[in-house]
Amino acid sequence: MARIAFIGLGHMGGGMAPNLAKAGHDVRAFDLSEEALAKAVEQGCLRAGSTEEAVEGAEVVITMLPAAQHVLGVYRDQVLGKAPTSALLIDCSTIDVASARTVEEEAAAKGYTMVDAPVSGGIAAAAGGTLTFMVGGSDEAFAKAEPILDPMAKAVIHAGGPGAGQAAKICNNMILGATMIVTCEGFVLAQKLGLDPQVFFDIASKASGQSWSMTSYAPVPGVGPETPADHDYEGGFAAALMLKDLKLAMQAAQEAGAYTPIGGEAEELFQRFVDRGGGNKDFSGIIKMIDDSWKV
Numbered sequence: 001m002a003r004i005a006f007i008g009l010g011h012m013g014g015g016m017a018p019n020l021a022k023a024g025h026d027v028r029a030f031d032l033s034e035e036a037l038a039k040a041v042e043q044g045c046l047r048a049g050s051t052e053e054a055v056e057g058a059e060v061v062i063t064m065l066p067a068a069q070h071v072l073g074v075y076r077d078q079v080l081g082k083a084p085t086s087a088l089l090i091d092c093s094t095i096d097v098a099s100a101r102t103v104e105e106e107a108a109a110k111g112y113t114m115v116d117a118p119v120s121g122g123i124a125a126a127a128g129g130t131l132t133f134m135v136g137g138s139d140e141a142f143a144k145a146e147p148i149l150d151p152m153a154k155a156v157i158h159a160g161g162p163g164a165g166q167a168a169k170i171c172n173n174m175i176l177g178a179t180m181i182v183t184c185e186g187f188v189l190a191q192k193l194g195l196d197p198q199v200f201f202d203i204a205s206k207a208s209g210q211s212w213s214m215t216s217y218a219p220v221p222g223v224g225p226e227t228p229a230d231h232d233y234e235g236g237f238a239a240a241l242m243l244k245d246l247k248l249a250m251q252a253a254q255e256a257g258a259y260t261p262i263g264g265e266a267e268e269l270f271q272r273f274v275d276r277g278g279g280n281k282d283f284s285g286i287i288k289m290i291d292d293s294w295k296v
């Protein structure tokens with residue numbers, strides 16, 4: 001069992017770190033929020049007074065932080081040079097590909113092995129240990145990271161070299177954001193054409209219009225498996241986080257010279273939904289805005 005420093009115990013990290021402790025690891029946890037830290041300690045993690053204290057003597061360092069500036073700041077100021085150089089560094093936050101590669105290069109220059117390992121699956125999957133990890137790093141780094149991530153995972157997939165995990169994550173979420181919007185449009189149009197939503201679901205979920213957004217996450221209440229639509233779009237995956245991921249995807253597309261017009265349109269629509277106050281709603285709640293705008 002390994003000595004693991006876990007930094008960032010929010011919605012996601014707060015579920016993930018206890019699963020490592022339950023698997024028998026010695027998990028030294030830290031978060032700027034005392035409340036988040038106390039919850040992790042209640043669930044079997046050990047309290048550290050700072051990131052520096054958590055990483056001292058660590059064999060593995062895991063971070064689950066909001067955005068790139070937090071990741072760059074924490075690694076530059078509190079991890080690199082403070083954790084033993086033998087420690088494996090795993091960043092699970094969703095950040096842009098360029099920042100992921102920068103921090104991995106800076107870590108490598110100081111003798112560390114590092115991977116980016118963003119996740120798919122929300123808060124329930126974090127707590128339940130059923131996340132999908134997309135890992136970017138060398139074969140050797142992946143071989144070390146896989147057994148550590150396993151107690152938190154449904155699947156751990158090697159995406160490629162440094163930054164490849166982040167690349168896979170933002171491309172996946174660009175598809176998800178766009179398919180959700182067009183699935184909402186399909187339901188709204190079907191209804192206006194006089195189709196019953198359940199009948200349309202029965203057809204489209206078995207026909208070529210099916211996707212995860214249709215089959216597993218239908219944006220209409222009472223249709224398909226239970227989803228946030230059945231709870232007035234509470235819980236699930238916040239629209240503000242979908243917008244964050246779409247912005248990362250569009251930034252990457254611009255840098256890479258990729259033509260992604262539908263991804264760009266999805267970013268604009270989610271921006272409008274967030275501006276109208278939908279940021280904390282599940283991202284499938286965008287159907288309300290689509291329906292409203294059609295009524296104007």
Ligand code: NAD
Nearest residue numbers: 008009010011012013031032033036065066093094122123
């Ligand atoms: P969150 O804001 O709930 O948690 C982040 C935690 O990091 C907070 O508790 C905060 O106090 C802590 N933190 C910030 N700066 C710190 C520092 N310098 N030192 C120590 N702790 C610090 O965010 P979250 O929902 O847990 O998401 C974390 C990451 O996972 C994000 O990058 C997000 O995009 C990604 N993600 C989230 C979801 C989701 O459904 N919430 C799903 C997939 C991926």
